[in-house]
Amino acid sequence: MTQRDKAWRRQESQSPCIQVCLIHPIEKICTGCFRTADEIAQWSRLSQEEQERILIELPSRAPRLKKRRGGRMSQHRRRKH
Numbered sequence: 726m727t728q729r730d731k732a733w734r735r736q737e738s739q740s741p742c743i744q745v746c747l748i749h750p751i752e753k754i755c756t757g758c759f760r761t762a763d764e765i766a767q768w769s770r771l772s773q774e775e776q777e778r779i780l781i782e783l784p785s786r787a788p789r790l791k792k793r794r795g796g797r798m799s800q801h802r803r804r805k806h
Contacts, residue, residue, distance in 0.1 A: 741783060743758055745758075748762055749789075752786075752789045759783045759784075759787055759790075
C-alpha cells in the first residue's frame with residue numbers, strides 16, 4: 726500500500742446499511758439496518774467507538790419490528806369464516 730493510499734483510508738466501521746431504507750413510522754428505526762434517522766445521517770461523522778457501540782446494539786432492536794398479530798391477513802381470514 727502506498728503512502729497516498731494510507732492517507733485516504735479511514736479507520737471507520739462498515740455501514741450496516743443493506744439498502745432497504747424505510748423508517749418505521751412508530752418505532753422510528755430503519756427496517757433494513759435498525760438505525761435511527763439521526764444515526765444514519767451522522768454515521769460518517771461518528772467516532773469509530775460510537776459506530777461500534779451502535780453496531781453492537783442493532784440486533785437488539787430487530788424484535789421491535791416483528792409483525793404484530795392482526796393486520797390485513799387477519800382481517801381477510803375473519804371474513805372467510
